[in-house]
């Protein structure tokens with residue numbers, strides 16, 4: 001609409017005025033993704049967002065995603081200003097892993113290497129030996145396992161269980177879950193696959209094991225988009241946030257996408273297949289944060305320095 005085009009134009013001007021660049025996740029509004037791409041920013045999975053923000057010379061990073069993504073950007077670039085459309089954009093994995101309880105758990109298992117998912121607070125990362133994202137969790141844990149290390153894993157239990165099953169590593173798992181992916185149901189997925197025998201299944205590893213067991217491809221958002229393009233199937237069943245369909249449809253025009261089934265229908269299940277925190281990122285919020293320098297991520301510098309070490313380790317491993 002004209003309103004959206006006008007808002008996008010205003011944001012372009014503000015990005016230039018503020019020497020700012022937009023770093024967006026695949027789950028945010030399609031308009032925001034388009035704008036990031038059209039203005040030299042990035043749309044990516046959480047690893048790519050971290051790397052892009054670290055390497056880009058802009059003085060201000062505007063992160064369209066959830067809070068841990070903004071915090072990671074700030075940790076990696078303490079001299080840059082990091083803004084977000086809404087600082088209340090959290091994540092159920094982050095909320096379900098409070099730093100004091102996590103520290104107690106680590107204290108109780110001093111013999112284990114601590115590996116945490118990127119979807120955590122700076123304080124939890126500061127206690128970790130390694131940070132991982134979904135795109136490199138398997139490779140990293142396989143490597144640690146090969147070196148004989150035993151692992152303490154937090155917070156996502158489904159991703160942890162998947163990595164444990166694939167690598168055979170000795171892992172103790174924190175029992176967190178993503179409220180979006182936790183809703184996908186294996187039995188209903190079996191029925192859907194029976195109804196569409198030519199379909200293939202793409203699943204994010206935050207989904208339950210009953211879903212992952214039926215997936216043709218398990219991977220990060222970027223890896224799933226690439227699979228949507230490459231797989232030789234007319235129909236794809238997608239077990240992740242439906243925000244990803246914007247990019248999948250662009251990359252794989254002509255294919256049909258079906259949302260993997262959840263227990264509730266859209267009337268009863270508000271967060272089904274779309275993250276309520278990712279949904280807080282819209283054009284109006286972006287314009288506001290840039291106009292006023294509002295919603296800046298500020299972290300205690302000493303804490304940020306401690307959190308940086310395990311993130312740097314991850315990025316070195318990934319490079």
Ligand code: 13P
Pocket residue numbers: 044045046047119133134135178204206219220221222
């Ligand atoms: P990706 O790293 O795969 O983009 O996942 C981030 C996330 O929050 C998934 O729910």
Ligand code: SF4
Pocket residue numbers: 066090091092093119178179180181206241275276277278
């Ligand atoms: Fe967190 Fe799930 Fe939302 Fe990703 S989709 S940000 S894991 S709540």
